[in-house]
Amino acid sequence: MSGITHIKSRTVVLPTKDIDTDQIIAARFLTTTSREGLGRNLFYDLRYNSDGSENDKFPLNTSSAKGCEILIAGNNFGCGSSREHAPWALLDFGFRAIISTEIADIFRNNALKNGLVPVVVDQDIHRWLIDNPGVEVEIDVKNATLALPDGTVTSFPIDAFAKYCLVEGIDQLGFLLQHHDEIANFEGSRTWKP
Amino acid sequence: MSRTTLFDKVWSDHVVVTETDSTPAILYIDLHIIHEVTTPQAFTVLREQGLPVRRPDLTLPTMDHSTPTTPVFSFKDLAVVGESAANQIRQMEINCKEFGLDLIGFGNEQRGIVHVIGPELGATQPGKTIVCGDSHSSTHGAFGALAFGIGTTEVGHVLATQCLLQRKPKTLAVSVDGILPTGVSAKDLILAVIGQIGVNGGTGHVIEYRGDAINGLDMESRMTVCNMSIEAGARAGMIAPDDTTFEYLHDRPRSPKGADWETAVARWKTLRTDDGAHFDKSVALDTSVLQPMVTFGTNPGMVVGIGDPVPDGGGDPSFRKALHYMRIESGKPMTEYDVDVVFVGSCTNGRLSDIRETARILQGRKIADGVRMLVVPGSQQVKREAENEGLDQIILRAGAEWREAGCSMCIGMNGDTVPSGKLSVSTSNRNFEGRQGIGARTVLASPATAAASALRGRVTDPRTIS
Numbered sequence: 001m002s003g004i005t006h007i008k009s010r011t012v013v014l015p016t017k018d019i020d021t022d023q024i025i026a027a028r029f030l031t032t033t034s035r036e037g038l039g040r041n042l043f044y045d046l047r048y049n050s051d052g053s054e055n056d057k058f059p060l061n062t063s064s065a066k067g068c069e070i071l072i073a074g075n076n077f078g079c080g081s082s083r084e085h086a087p088w089a090l091l092d093f094g095f096r097a098i099i100s101t102e103i104a105d106i107f108r109n110n111a112l113k114n115g116l117v118p119v120v121v122d123q124d125i126h127r128w129l130i131d132n133p134g135v136e137v138e139i140d141v142k143n144a145t146l147a148l149p150d151g152t153v154t155s156f157p158i159d160a161f162a163k164y165c166l167v168e169g170i171d172q173l174g175f176l177l178q179h180h181d182e183i184a185n186f187e188g189s190r191t192w193k194p
Numbered sequence: 195m196s197r198t199t200l201f202d203k204v205w206s207d208h209v210v211v212t213e214t215d216s217t218p219a220i221l222y223i224d225l226h227i228i229h230e231v232t233t234p235q236a237f238t239v240l241r242e243q244g245l246p247v248r249r250p251d252l253t254l255p256t257m258d259h260s261t262p263t264t265p266v267f268s269f270k271d272l273a274v275v276g277e278s279a280a281n282q283i284r285q286m287e288i289n290c291k292e293f294g295l296d297l298i299g300f301g302n303e304q305r306g307i308v309h310v311i312g313p314e315l316g317a318t319q320p321g322k323t324i325v326c327g328d329s330h331s332s333t334h335g336a337f338g339a340l341a342f343g344i345g346t347t348e349v350g351h352v353l354a355t356q357c358l359l360q361r362k363p364k365t366l367a368v369s370v371d372g373i374l375p376t377g378v379s380a381k382d383l384i385l386a387v388i389g390q391i392g393v394n395g396g397t398g399h400v401i402e403y404r405g406d407a408i409n410g411l412d413m414e415s416r417m418t419v420c421n422m423s424i425e426a427g428a429r430a431g432m433i434a435p436d437d438t439t440f441e442y443l444h445d446r447p448r449s450p451k452g453a454d455w456e457t458a459v460a461r462w463k464t465l466r467t468d469d470g471a472h473f474d475k476s477v478a479l480d481t482s483v484l485q486p487m488v489t490f491g492t493n494p495g496m497v498v499g500i501g502d503p504v505p506d507g508g509g510d511p512s513f514r515k516a517l518h519y520m521r522i523e524s525g526k527p528m529t530e531y532d533v534d535v536v537f538v539g540s541c542t543n544g545r546l547s548d549i550r551e552t553a554r555i556l557q558g559r560k561i562a563d564g565v566r567m568l569v570v571p572g573s574q575q576v577k578r579e580a581e582n583e584g585l586d587q588i589i590l591r592a593g594a595e596w597r598e599a600g601c602s603m604c605i606g607m608n609g610d611t612v613p614s615g616k617l618s619v620s621t622s623n624r625n626f627e628g629r630q631g632i633g634a635r636t637v638l639a640s641p642a643t644a645a646a647s648a649l650r651g652r653v654t655d656p657r658t659i660s
Contacts, residue, residue, distance in 0.1 A: 017512040018393055018493050022626040027607040031260050031278035033234035033285050045628045050614070074512060076394040079427060079493070080626060082329040083232065084345035105397055105429050106329060110345035159361060160216045172347075173239070176355045179211060179220055183357055186210040186222055192461060194224030194252060194322055 003169035004115055005142050007096045009069035012059050013133040019073055020080035021107060025089040038085055039092030060093075064134050069096040072129045076100070078107025087111040097139050099146070101126045112162045113172060119146055119156045142167050197468035200434050201365050201400045204340040204465065208323045210357055218359040224322040225252055225339075226352045227308045228295075230286035231259040231607075232327030236350035237289040245354045247293045252356060254317055255290050256298040257283055258307045259328075262609050263570050263597035266300055275609045293353075304447075306573020306599045309333035309541035313417065314575055316446025320435035320462040325352060330541045330623060331430075332423040336416035337443070338435035338465045340400070343424065364474035366399035366428065370407040372481035377657040379551070380415035381543060381621065381640035383407070384422045385487035385497045387479055393495040396428025399475065402467060403433050407481050413442040414547040421542045422623050425494040434466045486655055488528045489625045489638040491516035496625075500643065500655045503527055519627055520635050528637065528653045534616035536567040536594075536648040537630070538641050540604035543621035544572025546579050548641040553585040555645035555659055556592035562651025567594035568610065570602040594648065606631045619647040 029041040047058050054061050071090070077100040078086060087110050090098070097117040108118045117139060121129070125148070129135070138147040144163060147153045165172055198206075205221070213219035226249075233255075240247070247253060260279035266272060272280035290297035298305045304315060308326050312318040312334055320338035325331060327349045334341035344358065351358055368387055388395075401423050403416075411419065416433050423431030440459050443449045450458040485499040496516060498504055506524035507513030517524065522531065538544075538552045552569060561567050569589045571577040577599055580586055586596045602610040604622035606629065612618040614633030621644050625636035639647070642656035649659065 015511070016515060017510075020493065020624075020626045022624065022629045026628050026632075027259075027605045030231050030607060031276065031282045033238075033282055035235050045632055050633070076397075076427070079393055080329065080424075080624065082327055082331075082343035082345055084235075084327075084347060102394055102397065104394070104427060106343055106345060106424075110347065113345065113347040159218070161218050161359070164216070172359055173243075173351055173354060176220065176351055176357055176359065177245075179355075179357070182210050182220070183222070183355060187356075192458075194319075 004096070004117065004166050006138065006140055007069055007117060008136065008138040009096070010067070010134050010136050011070045011072050011129060012065040012068040013072045013130055014059055015074050015130050017074040018076045018079055021078060021083050021086040022080055024078070024086040025083065030083060030085055035088045037092065038089035039094070042089040042093045059133070067094070069094060070137060070139070071095050071098050072133070073098055073100045076102045076104060079104040082106045082110070084110040084114070087114045087116045091116050099126070099129060112166065115166060117141060117166065121146065121154060121156060125154055197471040199365050199467040199471045199473065200338060200402055200432055200465055201340060204321055204323065204338070205362060207321065213361060218361045220357050221323060221360045223252070223325050223352050223356055223358060225254060225312070225317055225324040227254045227256070227312055227324070227326040228349065229255070229259055229308050229326070229328065230257045230282050232346050233349055234282065234285050234289065235346050236353055237293065239350045240293070240353055247295060247353045248356045250294050253295055253353070254298070254312065255286070255295050256305055256308060256311060257286055257300070258599070259601045259605060260608050261600045263600045263602045264609070265598055279608065303574050303578070306575065307541045307544060307601055309417070309421065310544060310572035310576065313337065313413070314446070314573055316443050316449035319443065319449070319458070320439060321465050325358065329424040330421050332428070333417050333421040333541055335420040335423065335430050335432040336413060337439055338432060338462065340430055340432065342429040363429065364399045366396055366401045367473040367476040368401050368403050369405040369476065369478045370403065370481060371405040371478070372407055373410070374407055374481055375484055377642070378484045378486060379640040379642060380411055380418040382484060382487040384419045385489065385494065385638065386484055388422060388426045388494050389487070389497040390479060391426050391477055393425060393493045394427040396423060396426040399428050401426070401428045401431040402473070403431060404467070408433055409436065412547065413438060414545045417545070418542055422494065425623060435462045486640060486643050486657070488643060488653060490520060490522050490528055492519055492625055492627050494623065494625060494638060498528065500529060500653070501527055529655065531617060531653050533565055533619050533647045533651055533653060535612045535618040536561070536565060536644050537570070537603040537618060537620040537622065538644050539568065539570030539572065539602050540622040541572060542623045543641050544570060544576065546576050548621065549576065549580045549585050550583070551641045552645045553588040555642055555649070555656060556594065557588050559592055559649050561593045561648040565648050565651050567648045568597060568603060569594050570597045571599050573599045603630050605629070606634070612636070619644045619653060
């Protein structure tokens with residue numbers, strides 16, 4: 001994974017609260033054994049009508065959404081299942097960051113491990129972003145800040161280790177494997193065995 | 195000595211490397227349950243990096259999500275679930291063989307849903323850390339284990355190192371005192387909890403369920419409660435182990451035996467929250483107001499007592515959108531809606547006690563014309579036990595279907611789906627848009643409410659069935 005330091009993009013807005021991972025990528029698309037190609041099924045039941053035609057009203061289908069790398073979503077985005085197919089699908093579609101007031105735990109973990117940046121902002125900034133779709137914003141991952149078009153810069157919370165891995169492109173499995181000796185010592189010194 | 199919670203005790207017993215400001219803790223995992231849907235990409239990483247599975251003995255593989263619930267005798271029969279799912283199931287067999295894992299696969303009498311067979315086999319035990327690439331891993335917390343769902347990258351981490359990088363979560367005490375009113379089940383209780391704290395009320399926290407009402411539950415009911423912790427946003431839910439827990443685990447295939455059993459029980463008895471220990475957050479639920487609960491919207495927090503009118507949401511557009519999808523009106527109780535499909539099963543309510551409760555209500559009756567009812571045991575063992583009690587015959591005589599073990603209609607990726615626009619009363623855990631099939635309208639409920647609704651062809655309070 002290559003390092004991610006800045007993301008500068010126009011935004012696309014999905015204002016609905018509690019968008020769950022079943023909506024992001026429906027279970028019927030999880031029978032794949034690959035990480036690739038999930039973008040075409042992202043938000044499938046919202047993006048397409050029952051006859052297979054595109055739903056013109058869905059924000060991702062509008063011409064202004066083309067090329068947008070930042071998704072502004074309603075509160076509690078990514079709730080529900082642990083499927084990592086959700087961030088894989090968002091990344092494959094072209095998104096590189098999600099901005100919301102709250103992002104569900106497992107989804108956030110999965111996103112961070114794949115280079116999709118979860119950004120949590122306060123209600124006021126969120127409201128402004130929802131009301132102004134398509135504006136260009138800039139995320140500075142290293143400094144954990146979000147810059148709005150009017151020059152406002154706000155910081156967002158991000159775990160220090162997760163940020164380090166994003167910026168430097170560190171593989172967390174590699175980090176864990178370096179602790180082989182500690183893991184072996186732990187296994188050997190336990191007072192009970194699982 | 196400082197006073198600590200059940201969660202603190204299990205957590206600190208598994209820390210390989212302590213967390214710092216700049217790095218998370220390395221947490222050891224005692225049991226890793228894996229299934230066909232969230233593991234193939236993890237095995238690909240191991241293969242690419244030339245890594246073995248570190249502890250095959252602590253890895254429990256089975257197949258449940260994309261497997262059909264019609265009888266399958268050979269791989270040719272897998273056509274019912276489609277080529278892609280059949281390929282995924284084949285890949286699981288290949289991966290287990292290549293990495294030396296004992297797969298509980300087709301034809302194995304121990305096969306079933308990941309969160310049903312872990313406890314059934316006695317692999318789920320108090321004080322263990324348990325993970326699976328499935329968010330309902332919280333189920334195992336019913337035994338006083340710390341159990342949570344992980345993504346596929348983390349599945350790879352556990353396969354390769356038996357460890358995870360984790361920040362210590364916060365704690366939330368959910369206290370339920372009193373006695374559950376007659377006709378109110380564990381499912382109703384947990385739906386009421388989620389209704390009270392919301393679908394994000396537990397985000398960042400591990401829940402400990404406490405109080406008389408929780409202590410009075412049997413193990414299968416405790417599993418139903420812990421199972422749905424994730425529906426409140428909490429990754430894990432725990433209940434302190436007690437004699438009910440030990441009795442359940444005694445003599446299970448993978449439980450400790452002989453002197454090891456005595457040693458284990460002595461250790462398990464220490465797994466309790468100390469009096470006065472600190473929780474980051476606490477909530478209490480009043481059992482006296484509980485009644486059978488049903489959902490009316492598109493997340494498990496949109497829930498109402500079965501006799502109460504559906505609320506109006508105060509103009510929230512997301513709430514309106516959910517009611518529009520569900521074709522449900524504010525102000526009317528759910529008992530005014532007709533039912534097309536009824537599903538009893540899943541890791542929430544697919545255990546023997548759930549099948550018994552369903553059969554008790556169906557006994558000597560017929561389900562309503564036009565209703566399709568599926569009863570799907572959570573494991574092949576549940577299936578055998580139910581059949582030994584003749585429950586399958588009661589279910590079949592009532593006009594319902596009795597199928598093979600699997601996730602079935604809970605997730606709609608195995609051939610079992612609810613047709614578009616149809617209303618389903620389901621004992622599963624998620625009423626998300628499209629969860630049970632494109633356009634499916636899901637009402638979550640207990641097995642008793644589901645069975646009663648099948649009989650009347652309408653959402654029905656089980657207390658009205660004599």
